[in-house]
Amino acid sequence: MGVVPADAQRAESTRGARTGVVATRRRGDALLRAIFDAVFDQLRSAGYANLTMEGVAAAAGTGKTVLYRRWATKEDMIADALRHRLPSPGAVPLTGDVRADIHALLRCVQASFNSTRGTAFQLVSAEAGCDRPAVRQTIIDHVVEPCIQLIGEVLHRAAERGEIRPEAAGDLVAASGPAMLVQYSLIREPVVPDAFVAAVVDQIVLPLTTRSAGAEHG
Amino acid sequence: MGVVPADAQRAESTRGARTGVVATRRRGDALLRAIFDAVFDQLRSAGYANLTMEGVAAAAGTGKTVLYRRWATKEDMIADALRHRLPSPGAVPLTGDVRADIHALLRCVQASFNSTRGTAFQLVSAEAGCDRPAVRQTIIDHVVEPCIQLIGEVLHRAAERGEIRPEAAGDLVAASGPAMLVQYSLIREPVVPDAFVAAVVDQIVLPLTTRSAGAEHG
DNA sequence: TGCTTAAGATACGGTCGCGTATCCAATTTG
DNA sequence: CAAATTGGATACGCGACCGTATCTTAAGCA
Numbered sequence: 001m002g003v004v005p006a007d008a009q010r011a012e013s014t015r016g017a018r019t020g021v022v023a024t025r026r027r028g029d030a031l032l033r034a035i036f037d038a039v040f041d042q043l044r045s046a047g048y049a050n051l052t053m054e055g056v057a058a059a060a061g062t063g064k065t066v067l068y069r070r071w072a073t074k075e076d077m078i079a080d081a082l083r084h085r086l087p088s089p090g091a092v093p094l095t096g097d098v099r100a101d102i103h104a105l106l107r108c109v110q111a112s113f114n115s116t117r118g119t120a121f122q123l124v125s126a127e128a129g130c131d132r133p134a135v136r137q138t139i140i141d142h143v144v145e146p147c148i149q150l151i152g153e154v155l156h157r158a159a160e161r162g163e164i165r166p167e168a169a170g171d172l173v174a175a176s177g178p179a180m181l182v183q184y185s186l187i188r189e190p191v192v193p194d195a196f197v198a199a200v201v202d203q204i205v206l207p208l209t210t211r212s213a214g215a216e217h218g
Numbered sequence: 219m220g221v222v223p224a225d226a227q228r229a230e231s232t233r234g235a236r237t238g239v240v241a242t243r244r245r246g247d248a249l250l251r252a253i254f255d256a257v258f259d260q261l262r263s264a265g266y267a268n269l270t271m272e273g274v275a276a277a278a279g280t281g282k283t284v285l286y287r288r289w290a291t292k293e294d295m296i297a298d299a300l301r302h303r304l305p306s307p308g309a310v311p312l313t314g315d316v317r318a319d320i321h322a323l324l325r326c327v328q329a330s331f332n333s334t335r336g337t338a339f340q341l342v343s344a345e346a347g348c349d350r351p352a353v354r355q356t357i358i359d360h361v362v363e364p365c366i367q368l369i370g371e372v373l374h375r376a377a378e379r380g381e382i383r384p385e386a387a388g389d390l391v392a393a394s395g396p397a398m399l400v401q402y403s404l405i406r407e408p409v410v411p412d413a414f415v416a417a418v419v420d421q422i423v424l425p426l427t428t429r430s431a432g433a434e435h436g
Numbered sequence: 437t438g439c440t441t442a443a444g445a446t447a448c449g450g451t452c453g454c455g456t457a458t459c460c461a462a463t464t465t466g
Numbered sequence: 467c468a469a470a471t472t473g474g475a476t477a478c479g480c481g482a483c484c485g486t487a488t489c490t491t492a493a494g495c496a
Binding site: 242243245282 | 455461
């Protein structure tokens with residue numbers, strides 16, 4: 001073996017069957033993109049618990065070798081995939097309009113689901129409370145915390161301008177928007193629709209900021 | 219082998235080291251409780267992805283045999299553990315007082331975290347968006363949906379009595395409380411403190427129900 | 437065109453966990 | 467106390483996946 005005509009096998013290789021193309025060999029970014037697609041594909045179909053390097057390699061139409069050349073562990077690979085796909089809340093331009101800014105920041109959280117095929121929070125919580133939270137922290141640090149933080153700042157400045165009631169500029173209100181999106185992704189379906197984001201802004205976050213609301217509670 | 223004195227080994231068995239007791243053999247419910255403790259222990263320390271039957275057996279001070287006598291698969295075992303440990307929202311007595319009832323129902327969601335060592339939502343989302351959500355559905359069906367449902371009814375009746383604004387009796391407001399608790403458990407720490415539940419009631423849910431709130435939005 | 441780099445197939449030993457079978461001993465039952 | 471039951475310890479074959487090594491060949495570059 002090894003002396004057999006290799007081209008015969010090559011003709012019906014896995015990759016050919018997947019793309020339908022005559023097996024053009026990918027490199028660099030194109031390959032990387034295919035791998036990341038495969039990662040989220042696998043997360044979605046098999047779940048985090050059952051994701052394997054071999055499965056990802058097969059889904060990407062490549063070999064384990066290629067993966068191990070880039071990442072030492074499964075966690076590294078996933079964390080890297082996230083870093084490439086997750087949006088950056090810090091890059092969201094803020095206008096000063098409370099409604100628009102909160103909406104923009106929540107769409108950022110929404111994008112973190114949709115850009116990862118709805119698996120982002122699956123990842124966060126697959127390791128929740130676990131002793132070694134490897135992947136989990138990537139998402140929290142990269143998207144959720146910054147978004148809550150920025151929403152908090154938006155609220156705080158609005159409160160200083162007197163646009164909203166001062167009590168609304170607290171941690172809980174700032175966290176309410178992201179919480180609703182997470183909830184939706186977990187309970188309903190992985191991908192959060194635009195309409196839901198808008199509904200959260202108008203029926204949850206903004207109502208909490210209006211002048212008279214909640215004065216008698218607390 | 220097999221003819222060696224078995225008592226010599228028995229003296230320093232795993233179970234003895236764990237309980238400090240002279241290895242009294244458990245049965246029925248006592249054994250079941252030890253197994254469920256071990257399940258949540260393992261979920262917490264190793265995570266859902268790394269939970270194994272052998273690990274649970276070892277942690278419970280028993281053998282795989284005992285587990286397989288009761289459950290066919292890992293998922294069955296975990297689902298059963300949940301069914302035994304999760305609170306029943308339907309059993310919460312409702313008084314008619316909006317604040318008290320919502321508080322009671324949210325404490326039920328809180329209890330679903332704390333009674334499972336904070337692993338309940340870890341489980342929900344470990345399989346979020348996955349093709350075969352085995353364990354996930356148990357928690358959603360058993361606690362989260364009923365709680366949201368009941369909160370919705372409480373709000374609805376309060377709206378009919380004119381105690382809260384009618385728009386607040388919608389799905390989003392009903393879901394906001396549980397969403398905040400899930401968020402906390404995932405982002406901050408697995409176990410949700412009492413004070414946080416109270417803060418959610420008074421700073422999020424109730425403010426959303428007050429008369430004037432949010433009239434101009436949406 | 438020839439050289440260098442990296443893709444991708446394949447094979448391999450090793451480990452881990454699965455699920456079963458087997459046997460022994462502790463409880464419970466009558 | 468004898469019988470029936472169930473807990474508990476191994477042992478074992480099996481398959482999946484890991485991580486590495488090897489080799490061929492396509493892609494990019496000078």
